Amino acid sequence: MFKWARRQRQAAKLPQGETPGQWFAAYLHQRAQLASSESNFHCDPACGRPGCQNQDLQVPVSLFDILAAAEHQGQPIPAIYHQHYSWGLLANGREDWLRMVTLRLKKPCPFFQNNLCSIYSIRPLPCILFPEYLANEGAFEENARKEYFQDYFCFHRPLLLSPERAKIMTKLKRMWEREMLISSFFLFDYGHCHIDFSNLLEELAAAARSQGDAAERLKPLQIIPNQVLEHFFLQHMAQCPPFAGLGQKISHLETREGQVELLQWLQDDLLLQKLQQRGDDRALVFRFVKGKIQAKRRSLSHPESKCY
Numbered sequence: 001m002f003k004w005a006r007r008q009r010q011a012a013k014l015p016q017g018e019t020p021g022q023w024f025a026a027y028l029h030q031r032a033q034l035a036s037s038e039s040n041f042h043c044d045p046a047c048g049r050p051g052c053q054n055q056d057l058q059v060p061v062s063l064f065d066i067l068a069a070a071e072h073q074g075q076p077i078p079a080i081y082h083q084h085y086s087w088g089l090l091a092n093g094r095e096d097w098l099r100m101v102t103l104r105l106k107k108p109c110p111f112f113q114n115n116l117c118s119i120y121s122i123r124p125l126p127c128i129l130f131p132e133y134l135a136n137e138g139a140f141e142e143n144a145r146k147e148y149f150q151d152y153f154c155f156h157r158p159l160l161l162s163p164e165r166a167k168i169m170t171k172l173k174r175m176w177e178r179e180m181l182i183s184s185f186f187l188f189d190y191g192h193c194h195i196d197f198s199n200l201l202e203e204l205a206a207a208a209r210s211q212g213d214a215a216e217r218l219k220p221l222q223i224i225p226n227q228v229l230e231h232f233f234l235q236h237m238a239q240c241p242p243f244a245g246l247g248q249k250i251s252h253l254e255t256r257e258g259q260v261e262l263l264q265w266l267q268d269d270l271l272l273q274k275l276q277q278r279g280d281d282r283a284l285v286f287r288f289v290k291g292k293i294q295a296k297r298r299s300l301s302h303p304e305s306k307c308y
Contacts, residue, residue: 062125064183125179193284
């Protein structure tokens, strides 16, 4: 961890007279206003909400999302975490064996009730962004052609953003990136962490083939299902540093000190700048070798292997 960040950990403060709850409520209010501002997008009432129910769709969340859900549901933060969230591994569009470690919603979404989102006003930013951010980034039509999204009614018609809404989507995307980086720093004392599974292909392929009918369709050189990767991670790696002790860190958010740390770091532009410098060119990558985790910093700009 940065030495200066240790000093900030001891001296973390909010504006005079303001509680963490008050600051966070104002932040969530701003996020909710941006979510709907200048937007003409609405989910089709006839849609089966596949994004909420599909087991394969990863919905990454930040610690801020977990705090918001705990407040909304009136439950302790550790309880809401264990009930509704888990570790997740994101490919982030990569075609190699690297996955980014994150927190994610359990699926089907535990907050999806009676065909509606029960936490809609404080839903995770990825839920707010989808699918409008794809239009904002020029990727909507490409994704509309994918078989994976054929059941999504929102892809059956063009999606156009006004210039004002496009600016808001850009701002929301930056908010999400900021929340995710600060959450990773809180959990790992680093920026984003990645797992390299390339040395475990035979073991993972065998595990995939052992999973019944779905695994029987797995052919040589086909992508290993993400569920298999997550299961391996949880069974063999999640109890090793820096991933061990997640429960204690989540519980720390029940304290005022923990909340002040997280909220102050969210506002710390210098910290964010330093974490962004630890991007793909200086990523922290872990491998599982002979029952132990090995870590090194390396560039992710040039994938070492393909998975197809």
